[in-house]
Amino acid sequence: MSIPCEYLSITAPIHILFQLPIKGFCGANLALTQNWKLFKKPHTTLINTKLNTYKPLAISSLKMFANHTRANLKDTVFLDGNSLTVQQVYKVACFGVKVVVEQNALEKVEKCHDYLLKALKNKTIYGVNTGFGSLATTRISDSDASQLQENMIRSHSAAVGSPLPKEVVRAAMLLRLNTLAKGYSGVRVATLRLLEEFLNREITPVVPETGSLGASGDLAQLAHIALAMMGEGYVYHKEEIVPSRVALEREALNAFKPAPKEGLALVNGTQMTVATACLCVIRAKALLSALEDVACLTIEALGASTEWLNEWIHALRPIPGQVAVAQNMRRKLQDSKAIGRNKRVQEAYSIRCIPQVHGAALESLEFCERLLSIEINSVSDNPLIVPEEELILSGGNFHAQPIAMLLDLLPISLTPLGALCERRLERLLNPAFSGLPAYLTSQSGLNSGYMLAQYTAASLVSENRVLCHPASVDTAIVSNGQEDHASMGLLAGKKALKAIENLWRICAIEALCASQAVDLASIEQKLGGNSRALYERVRSVAPKLEKDQVLSEQFEALYKKLFEHYTRAQAL
Known part of the structure; x- marks a missing residue:
């Protein structure tokens, strides 16, 4: 049985067309669009570079099984700078969906670049013929304009630490490509x-995770992407880490030699922070659906009443998120014959208040997605080139404060859901509440059963409470005081990714314990269809516990199983 995807994208129409198998450039499948023109490779030469001394470390714990199940994803995402969705970002980042920039966008890009070259003849333009940051007063000669951009990319490739997950980097590359496609950054079509x-050939730069302040954009991390385009640094080519120049040679691609403004255009933006936000939103929406299903399984395992789902209760406090969650849970439990066995007058808050707590999280997620849908189709470059008005404008769209605050909101909104899970675990494991053997095992005492499951869940909940501390209230003053405020957006993004990862593990632990309770209560045949599907999914990776055994492997296997199933359903 497929699990319904309740929380669909609420803004921006999906602009995906199915890919047509037209053979094109270098044997790659290209999509056919109106007035499509096949393109040639950039007329640059492969530059010889000394290998970056950065040595890739192991993938960080933030990696979230990005390469799971790529089959049957044949669509292509077409970019015009205006209609990209959060779901599309996730599909390209995590499932390898191909991308093509629309022809009308390329024409705007070319027009903007032509205007920039014209304006350079008689204008002083920040970052194009001046230095950067506090060095903006230093004039750069026309003959050094390209060298300036190369120097910037190399000098700004200063991030440290373990590599960011591949899917975060791919999302950032897509987002940068989409903002450049709007035609206000002055770059070349090439x-x-x-x-x-x-993106399409699965060349993903190895980007260290630490070094962004979230103002002037994610400078260090985005510089590592541009560095790889120049044939320097390291990349993942398919699944192998190789020097970037090796991947370019394998794919017969020419290295990037930046023209005026192009280095700045590639590194000056919010895209790495926004990438984490896009992944967080899809994973969090999938998590809400999974947690609802797991809560329903627990409710049935405990024989709890469902009076608290009565429509009158939620009609009298019609907060949309709360109403939606209650409606979903009524539907999921409507065919159950296992509820109402315990005859309690009232259920504990961890059961009775699920619609209120989950609904609040849903409201936060919808707010986050609305804001993200604007940000991913915006220009966060500086300066901005507006050829239709013959304007070159210095502003602050690179500042990630709106997204940093959004990312701080996510752990705060979602952590209470993990707390509810841990409290429901107590009710499953404690015979005073469940009427089942202590810790859901036969021969309690000789066996400890799932005793430590609660410890692990409580530890994860506690860690998430620490991760709720906001990063966006911090700041930094750099570049001789010229850049005197920062958002710390990428730090907020890494925290949010970790908090959501923790919640998926808590969700898996509750699902496993609820399934064990179903077996001990002998109510498998009484489960509703939705809970039965979840129960069978659990049992496909973790059989009934008959005696004590190592639990961590079961927890991890089920975590991966549930994460893959629900995120795929949400993304598609």
């Missing part, structure tokens, strides 16, 4: 083409 090829 630059977009190379970034497009990196």
